[in-house]
Amino acid sequence: MGLKYKYESTSRRDTKELARNVRPGDRLYVIHDVSQVVAPLEDAQLYSEFIVTKDKAPFTGTPMVCSASAHRQVGGTSVTSLLVRYGEVYTERPVGIRNIAEEPPLLPEFQHLAARVAREHAADVAVARSEAASSGRRRWF
Known part of the structure; x- marks a missing residue:
């Protein structure tokens, strides 16, 4: 059945x-x-x-x-x-x-905030990696 x-x-x-x-x-x-x-x-x-x-x-x-x-x-x-x-x-x-x-869909009022946080995080990671490369030390993110 x-x-x-x-x-x-x-x-x-x-x-x-x-x-x-x-x-x-x-x-x-x-x-x-x-x-x-x-x-x-x-x-x-x-x-x-x-x-x-x-x-x-x-x-x-x-x-x-x-x-x-x-x-x-x-x-x-x-x-x-x-x-x-x-x-x-x-x-x-x-x-x-x-x-x-x-994942829940982002509300329109939060989409620009999420994009800004992602850009700032990517910039921070890039700066930290370049500093680590110039100092000879390796950092893992």
């Missing part, structure tokens, strides 16, 4: 279906609500992506997932734990929501 678009932790049927129907390599998505009080410049919602691995939970045999941004594809959380932790799990990438692992 194929995967549904959305699984909810409040339904035992959804929990069992998700654990039964996912296959290694399937991608699962969870949505995070971001507090605008804590991060006023951040998007209101972000999503995380998880990949189902070939690993199984030791006692239950439930498929394991790992974060798609992880360096090693080793399962550390079961799909049922993922569902319980986040409340809802999606099988398709959310449209119009940015991945939490991506």
Whole structure:
């Protein structure tokens, strides 16, 4: 049987279906609500992506997932734990929501500031390297 678009932790049927129907390599998505009080410049919602691995939970045999941004594809959380932790799990990438692992876009009012800081840093590095070259000492940046 194929995967549904959305699984909810409040339904035992959804929990069992998700654990039964996912296959290694399937991608699962969870949505995070971001507090605008804590991060006023951040998007209101972000999503995380998880990949189902070939690993199984030791006692239950439930498929394991790992974060798609992880360096090693080793399962550390079961799909049922993922569902319980986040409340809802999606099988398709959310449209119009940015991945939490991506860099946020710069606001227009901060783009010129970021460019100026980058230019000044490059100038400082160039001066430090030329001073180090003339003194015979090497510095690593």
